[in-house]
Amino acid sequence: MSLPAIVKAPATVRTATSEVHNVIKQRILDGHYQAREYVREASIARELGVSRTPVREALRELVSEGWLEAIPHHGARVVAWTEKDAQEVFELRLVLEPMAVRLASERMDRTHLAHLETLASRMEALVERIELEPEVRNEIALLNHEFHRELIAASDNQRLAAVLDSVVRTSVIRRNFGNYDLANLRRSMRHHREILEAITANSPTWAENVMRSHLLAAQALHVRFPDLPDEPPVASG
Structure with missing residues (x-):
């Protein structure tokens, strides 16, 4: 599933973070990202046309909200529904x-x-x-x-x-x-x-x-x- 690139407004990193957050969350809900699949910071930044900083912040937020889990030395992956x-x-x-x-x-x-x-x-x-x-x-x-x-x-x-x-x-x-x-x-x-x-x-x-x-x-x-x-x-x- 391809999604349009995020157009960065002259706004703030916060705006970009929110946009990245929404894209990743929707992909989880749509099943584009499966349970226990890793969401790679570099790949997301490249695909959506943003720097790695808002992607990193978005991933942290999604971990805190329970959508992703941080695996030491591996990155963030989609949480399985137990x-x-x-x-x-x-x-x-x-x-x-x-x-x-x-x-x-x-x-x-x-x-x-x-x-x-x-x-x-x-x-x-x-x-x-x-x-x-x-x-x-x-x-x-x-x-x-x-x-x-x-x-x-x-x-x-x-x-x-x-x-x-x-x-x-x-x-x-x-x-x-x-x-x-x-x-x-x-x-x-x-x-x-x-x-x-x-x-x-x-x-x-x-x-x-x-x-x-x-x-x-x-x-x-x-x-x-x-x-x-x-x-x-x-x-x-």
């Missing part, structure tokens, strides 16, 4: 996201609801293509992230949305749909559709409960299939 990470993330989501959906169902306008319905329809169509076109998983993951983000934003609670943003970004996009077979994906799409039906019916409790079921189903898949350990797999059979 079963413990999955447990912690879903513990938070199961408390906060149903709350956000309840608020959203009470405050959402027709324009916002129509946008969510469009996202749901696009995902449903892609799911039916997945057996012949496995690459559409990436597009489903991005649309799914947008669906959850827009649903949370409709809660009109900025603090709740801010807390959930980093949590949901990690678990909704990062290596998400690789764990889902067609039946799991269809169930996930049905949950999305039912949440929208509950909102249309002005039933916050219904919407909240469907979101909780949706998250419990996702939690079961993430906990059953954490990132693989460092050791090579043992041949079976």
